[in-house]
Amino acid sequence: MxxxxxxxxxxxxxxxxxxxxxxxxxxxxxxxxxxxxxxxxxxxxxxxxxxxxxxxxxxxxxxxxxxxxxxxxxxxxxxxxxxxxxxxxxxxxxxxxxxxxxxxxxxxxxxxxxxxxxxxxxxxxxxxxxxxxxxxxxxxxxxxxxxxxxxxxxxxxxxxxxxxxxxxxxxxxxxxxxxxxxxxxxxxxxxxxxxxxxxxxxxxxxxxxxxxxxxxxxxxxxPERVNEENSEEFTGQKNEKELTKTIVQYQKDNPKRQLTFNTYPTNVERILRIISDSPRKVVLHAKRAELLKKALKQDVPYYYLPEDEKIDALDPNLEISYADLLADDHQYFWQVVGHYDQLQEGGLYIHSNAEPLGDFDPAYKPFIENIEKRGIELVTLRCSGxxxxxxxxxxxxxxxxxxxxxxxxxxxxxxxxxxxxxxxxxxxxxxxxx
Ligand SMILES: [Zn+2]
Known part of the structure; x- marks a missing residue:
């Protein structure tokens, strides 16, 4: 039975x-x-x-x-x-x-x-x-x-x-x-x-x-980090809305400075909020712009690195030249994905849960050192998922x-x-x- x-x-x-x-x-x-x-x-x-x-x-x-x-x-x-x-x-x-x-x-x-x-x-x-x-x-x-x-x-x-x-x-x-x-x-x-x-x-x-x-x-x-989170050194943001506000504030506080950033590709909502709230024009690397285009049918300003292949899905009218971004200090807030040696000395780069993600990744320390060695101020703005x-x-x-x-x-x-x-x-x- x-x-x-x-x-x-x-x-x-x-x-x-x-x-x-x-x-x-x-x-x-x-x-x-x-x-x-x-x-x-x-x-x-x-x-x-x-x-x-x-x-x-x-x-x-x-x-x-x-x-x-x-x-x-x-x-x-x-x-x-x-x-x-x-x-x-x-x-x-x-x-x-x-x-x-x-x-x-x-x-x-x-x-x-x-x-x-x-x-x-x-x-x-x-x-x-x-x-x-x-x-x-x-x-x-x-x-x-x-x-x-x-x-x-x-x-x-x-x-x-x-x-x-x-x-x-x-x-x-x-x-x-x-x-x-x-x-x-x-x-x-x-x-x-x-x-x-x-x-x-x-x-x-x-x-x-x-x-x-x-x-x-x-x-x-x-558990050993519980006190750290309540201390002043903790760089995490309370919530996603605070994080976007902080990014906007950096732009307001730095009217004449090269400002760049990167985020993690799958946090699409964060990048959409950065685009909608930023006083500067936000420019994404072509690959990221393609993701927004194909998945959400959203068109955004973008750029190619010299070695990049052109992407058919992107509207050519929205392309900003990489040279313009490298020379800019007031108009653009742009996503940087490499070639940190080409950024302006004295600029500010916001690393917002982008790759490399953190200490546990062996690539993290050299990445940070490489940017700071260039005389670029690096700010990490994290908000936990x-x-x-x-x-x-x-x-x-x-x-x-x-x-x-x-x-x-x-x-x-x-x-x-x-x-x-x-x-x-x-x-x-x-x-x-x-
Ligand atoms: Zn997850």
Whole structure:
């Protein structure tokens, strides 16, 4: 006699490290997987060519997830008798949540919010964003279904609802998974100090009293830094709106000075706000302008470096010459992406969560030294994409989960659940909800 199926949650990767969560929810013959990223470990010095399937598993950069990856990559068939309904989801377009999406078997549907679904193929058009798919050109991006937000998607016995959230990746979403007897919430990466705290509050309402809340915990990863954040040396910005204001203020305070900046490509909303609020004319490097054009159909002033190839998608009337930018000290606020040796001495460069991202990247220190050596003042203006300790508490209180499962953090044990149980699953562990 068959007993009634139970909901299980398996934690394949991304637990005690920041990034790369891979989690499966299963019920009966249906199962879903989220997300499909790769853990970021620059210290390994691996190039994209080095990252074959074995290497990814060996360094735990991805999870050893059965029955989801492409058999052409794993050499193992998918057990379609056991699993009649499968689907996958990615919460946002950061690489630690998306880079491995081409490894998913082609016949398994992959869902994401509309912005994530539209931007990823553009980001990967040169083939250096995502891991490659089997037997496809390097710049191939497998189909991503642009899901309608807040509208349930049926995967056999399981229902997925993708909801808008807030993170420093444009278009970030969260996920509500319902099986016939349980509700599981996956926050993705989340914060309350971005442009859309109201969306996060709605997400909390929709997932209120869920059976399990899988929450990211980046913000509790560095308990030793708690006092630092309250000190005067802390250069982080309280929220995204403050950050834009500070950038505008630098322009007002420096009417005759070369002013340049860079941000991270996937924080599209930050760059849109910089463009709309800046007193100076904002000029982007052609590659970044192309991203805005292709993904959002937005035209912005741009420039080419001498070595760049022309991009057909861009309006030639909006091109500003690189020579004009190099000579300018009052008209432009422009995105610099290299050749720091050509900038004016005495200028100001704002590094706003651009690459290299920080101390943990071996490229960071030489980068900073190189700019300062040129006599350019370097200002780092950061705003975290992640909830801090207080915000995490607020988010947990908003959901009031029966079980809390912290992932995506160096210290999952520092997230607590006043509303029920807190579990600390091991890599590869399956939890049965009964
Ligand atoms: Zn992220």
């Amino acid at each position: 068959n007993s009634k199926p139970k909901t299980t949650v398996t934690f394949y990767n991304g637990l005690t490290t920041i990034g790369g969560p891979m989690i499966e929810v299963a019920y009966g013959k249906s199962h879903v997987l989220f997300d499909l990223g790769e853990v970021y470990r620059p210290e390994l010095g691996l190039s994209m060519e080095d990252e074959d399937f074995e290497t990814l598993l060996k360094y735990q950069l991805i999870g050893d997830v059965p029955n989801f990856y492409d058999p052409q990559i794993t050499g193992k068939p998918i057990d379609t008798k056991r699993w009649e309904h499968s689907a996958a989801y990615i919460s946002h377009l950061h690489l630690d949540h998306s880079k491995a999406l081409n490894l998913l078997a082609p016949e398994i549907p992959l869902y994401a919010g509309p912005i994530t679904a539209h931007l990823l193929p553009v980001l990967n058009q040169d083939g250096n964003f995502l891991l490659p798919a089997a037997n496809k050109p390097k710049n191939y991006t497998r189909p991503i279904i642009s899901a309608e937000l807040n509208k349930p998607i049926q995967v056999g016995d399981i229902t997925l609802t993708i909801v808008p959230s807030d993170h420093d990746a444009y278009g970030a979403t969260g996920l509500i998974v319902k099986t016939p007897d349980k509700t599981i919430v996956h926050t993705g990466d989340i914060r309350l100090h971005g442009y859309h705290p109201d969306w996060v509050h709605n997400f909390m309402k929709a997932g209120h009293r869920c059976d399990m809340l899988i929450i990211e915990g980046t913000g509790v990863s560095w 992640h909830a801090d300790i207080a915000e995490l508490k607020e988010i947990i209180a908003g959901f009031e989960p029966k079980i809390l499962a912290p992932v995506h953090t160096l210290h999952p044990e520092l997230e607590e659940n006043p509303f029920g149980e807190r579990i600390l699953p091991k890599r590869g562990e399956t939890v049965t909800l009964s």
